[in-house]
Amino acid sequence: MKSLFSVACLLIGFGSAFAQTDSSAVVNAEWLSRKISKGVILKQAAFHQNLFESNQFVSILEIKQKRRYTIDLAYEDSLLRTTSEFGEIHKALAAINGTFFNMARGGSVDYLRSDGKVINENRLNKDGSRAVHQKAAVAIRRGKLSLTEWNGSDTWESSIEAEDVMLSGPLLLRKGSIAGLDSAVFNTARHPRSIIATGKGKKIYFIVVDGRRENAVGMSLFEARKVMKWLGMIDGINLDGGGSSALWVAGQPFNGVVSYPSDNKKWDHEGQRKVANVILLKNKKP
Numbered sequence: 001m002k003s004l005f006s007v008a009c010l011l012i013g014f015g016s017a018f019a020q021t022d023s024s025a026v027v028n029a030e031w032l033s034r035k036i037s038k039g040v041i042l043k044q045a046a047f048h049q050n051l052f053e054s055n056q057f058v059s060i061l062e063i064k065q066k067r068r069y070t071i072d073l074a075y076e077d078s079l080l081r082t083t084s085e086f087g088e089i090h091k092a093l094a095a096i097n098g099t100f101f102n103m104a105r106g107g108s109v110d111y112l113r114s115d116g117k118v119i120n121e122n123r124l125n126k127d128g129s130r131a132v133h134q135k136a137a138v139a140i141r142r143g144k145l146s147l148t149e150w151n152g153s154d155t156w157e158s159s160i161e162a163e164d165v166m167l168s169g170p171l172l173l174r175k176g177s178i179a180g181l182d183s184a185v186f187n188t189a190r191h192p193r194s195i196i197a198t199g200k201g202k203k204i205y206f207i208v209v210d211g212r213r214e215n216a217v218g219m220s221l222f223e224a225r226k227v228m229k230w231l232g233m234i235d236g237i238n239l240d241g242g243g244s245s246a247l248w249v250a251g252q253p254f255n256g257v258v259s260y261p262s263d264n265k266k267w268d269h270e271g272q273r274k275v276a277n278v279i280l281l282k283n284k285k286p
Contacts, residue, residue, distance in 0.1 A: 023230045039064035057216035061206040070143030072280045073164045078106040080274035083246040092280040096206040099168040101276035110167040111157045136171040136237040140164035147235040172225040173236040190218040192245035197236035208247040208259040243273040
């Protein structure tokens, strides 16, 4: 019995050591930082087998919600556009792909409201239940972004007081605490990920974790939420990921695509998938 207890303690010790190593790798990484505009910084880091024992590449656009900036949604009802196209058309400073959509017909499969008008309703499961990506929301009121979670009611999204509302999920962080995730493959498998998060000092974050390549394998949502927690973020939700994941910043090299979209199965900046909606950072004055 004593020997079993010793083995258990040893395994726990190994687990703690890996967690400490991973958190240190994130916090102490050599983040390449570029000032995009006042209060807007692009941070990127490559990890070589030292984060979750894997190669990773993470891009974070850190935004302080100043009066000069506004957050907005952009969408198409039936057409699909790349994230960079959305950003350029709307003369944005930056854009990240949005929520889940119908790849054949276009349009969001989750509730989407823009300028007070409902664009798309939730496409529920066959049994009438909500999909996991319909249990959290990006809410934009007067150009300021906040994140909220489902209250259990059927009419929750219509009661959110904001001009723009985009449902997505699952929720990853809530008020600084790790949110619960089930063991579905969508959560446990490693994929490219796109995430919106908030932090102290009225900061918001556009986050893309690249994946599906040797240089960056992607993260499970369990891993992604740990990274967010280690970086001190407060609230965060998952957006559409996989081949849809893309981060675009105006004026940057490679036509502004700063992440490595995976839809062309190459490690370059050319593999954007066309999507139905995005979240934009814009100047209030053109």
